[in-house]
Amino acid sequence: MSNSRGPVAVLGGGSFGTTLANLMAADGVPVTLWLRDAAVAEEISQQHSNTRYLPGIELDSKLRVTTDLLQAVEQAPVIFLAIPSSALRSVLAQIGPLLADRIVVSTTKGIQLPGFVLMSDIIEEAAPKARVAVLSGPNLAREMAEGALTATVVASPDEALCQAVQDVLGGSKLRVYASLDRYGVELGGALKNVYAIIAGMAAALGMGENTKSMLITRALAEMTRFAVHMGANPLTFLGLAGVGDLIVTCMSPKSRNYRVGFALGEGKSLDEAVASLGQVAEGVNTLRVLKQKADAEGVYMPLVAGLHAILFEQQPLDKVIGRLMSAEQKQDVEFAAFMACTPLEGV
Ligand SMILES: NC(=O)c1ccc[n+]([C@@H]2O[C@H](COP(=O)([O-])OP(=O)(O)OC[C@H]3O[C@@H](n4cnc5c(N)ncnc54)[C@H](O)[C@@H]3O)[C@@H](O)[C@H]2O)c1
Numbered sequence: 001m002s003n004s005r006g007p008v009a010v011l012g013g014g015s016f017g018t019t020l021a022n023l024m025a026a027d028g029v030p031v032t033l034w035l036r037d038a039a040v041a042e043e044i045s046q047q048h049s050n051t052r053y054l055p056g057i058e059l060d061s062k063l064r065v066t067t068d069l070l071q072a073v074e075q076a077p078v079i080f081l082a083i084p085s086s087a088l089r090s091v092l093a094q095i096g097p098l099l100a101d102r103i104v105v106s107t108t109k110g111i112q113l114p115g116f117v118l119m120s121d122i123i124e125e126a127a128p129k130a131r132v133a134v135l136s137g138p139n140l141a142r143e144m145a146e147g148a149l150t151a152t153v154v155a156s157p158d159e160a161l162c163q164a165v166q167d168v169l170g171g172s173k174l175r176v177y178a179s180l181d182r183y184g185v186e187l188g189g190a191l192k193n194v195y196a197i198i199a200g201m202a203a204a205l206g207m208g209e210n211t212k213s214m215l216i217t218r219a220l221a222e223m224t225r226f227a228v229h230m231g232a233n234p235l236t237f238l239g240l241a242g243v244g245d246l247i248v249t250c251m252s253p254k255s256r257n258y259r260v261g262f263a264l265g266e267g268k269s270l271d272e273a274v275a276s277l278g279q280v281a282e283g284v285n286t287l288r289v290l291k292q293k294a295d296a297e298g299v300y301m302p303l304v305a306g307l308h309a310i311l312f313e314q315q316p317l318d319k320v321i322g323r324l325m326s327a328e329q330k331q332d333v334e335f336a337a338f339m340a341c342t343p344l345e346g347v
């Protein structure tokens with residue numbers, strides 16, 4: 001098995017897996033994309049397109065594709081996972097022991113039950129000897145596939161691992177920054193999806209720019225409060241995987257979570273909003289898991305509680321907004337307080 005620039009396997013042939021694999025293939029990295037659907041694999045290999053997830057994008061002819069999972073991972077020292085959080089366990093169950101000593105990078109931005117299970121936890125359970133990192137940041141797949149200049153973060157306490165991922169993934173269109181705070185980067189990517197649903201709702205309801213700015217800023221305070229309580233470094237939330245990803249997902253109709261929120265704001269039911277999307281919106285499940293955890297830990301998360309009340313407790317929107325606006329008016333910037341009790345390492 002070789003290393004510094006591949007071979008690489010990308011597991012998951014949806015929007016993000018196809019995009020990441022294509023970027024690396026175009027940059028000369030030997031990549032194999034694994035997906036389940038033989039017809040999509042055939043289309044990628046013969047037509048160099050994935051019309052279901054990236055319509056109108058011409059994929060690089062060097063991109064190899066397979067429906068054979070073992071073949072994909074067999075010779076790859078670096079493996080990216082771009083599988084929805086709900087399916088990660090079942091995919092890893094088929095290959096766990098094969099992943100010993102490999103670099104396994106989760107790009108999945110979700111949290112699962114029971115309890116509060118991150119994707120890195122699922123990987124380490126299935127493959128205890130793998131070297132695990134997470135990748136997160138303001139990374140709308142469609143824009144990356146179109147060649148937009150983009151930055152992301154690879155996070156692991158293992159600096160050599162981060163360097164290996166930077167070498168393989170970084171290129172003329174994509175800058176890959178490193179972080180030692182894997183936990184914070186992973187939480188940032190998952191939590192921001194919940195606030196993107198709220199931002200989409202606010203947009204559909206015609207709320208003003210002041211309101212959108214208030215939402216994003218208070219969302220950052222709220223998600224950081226939770227993450228710091230759980231052990232993450234607050235400074236991580238000032239970076240690409242925190243405020244960077246929160247901004248893009250809360251501002252862009254290209255975000256699927258934002259689009260779910262927008263559809264809800266237009267009066268669709270949650271089932272209708274999710275069904276009309278046809279792609280994964282991790283924020284809906286994350287909201288359930290996060291609300292439970294915040295309650296159990298006693299962390300104050302009024303925006304999460306408000307969205308949960310609307311989606312899962314049948315509370316009317318105007319009542320929830322009224323409650324949010326009449327809550328105690330607290331301190332603005334909490335970062336000083338967060339940082340006073342957190343060592344400035346692990347960012
Ligand atoms: N799309 C983006 O812009 C983006 C960016 C960064 C991170 N992510 C994260 O990447 C993850 C994947 O998202 P996506 O955008 O590629 O989703 P998607 O909805 O575009 O595609 C999901 C893919 O997963 C496949 N899949 C579903 N269940 C599977 C299973 N059991 N086994 C194998 N494959 C299965 C589907 O067939 C599909 O190819 C999500 O957690 C998402 O938050 C997405």
Ligand SMILES: O=P(O)(O)OC[C@H](O)CO
Nearest residue numbers: 137138139140255256257
């Ligand atoms: O389309 P979304 O809402 O899943 O967001 C995609 C990425 O996470 C943005 O960084």
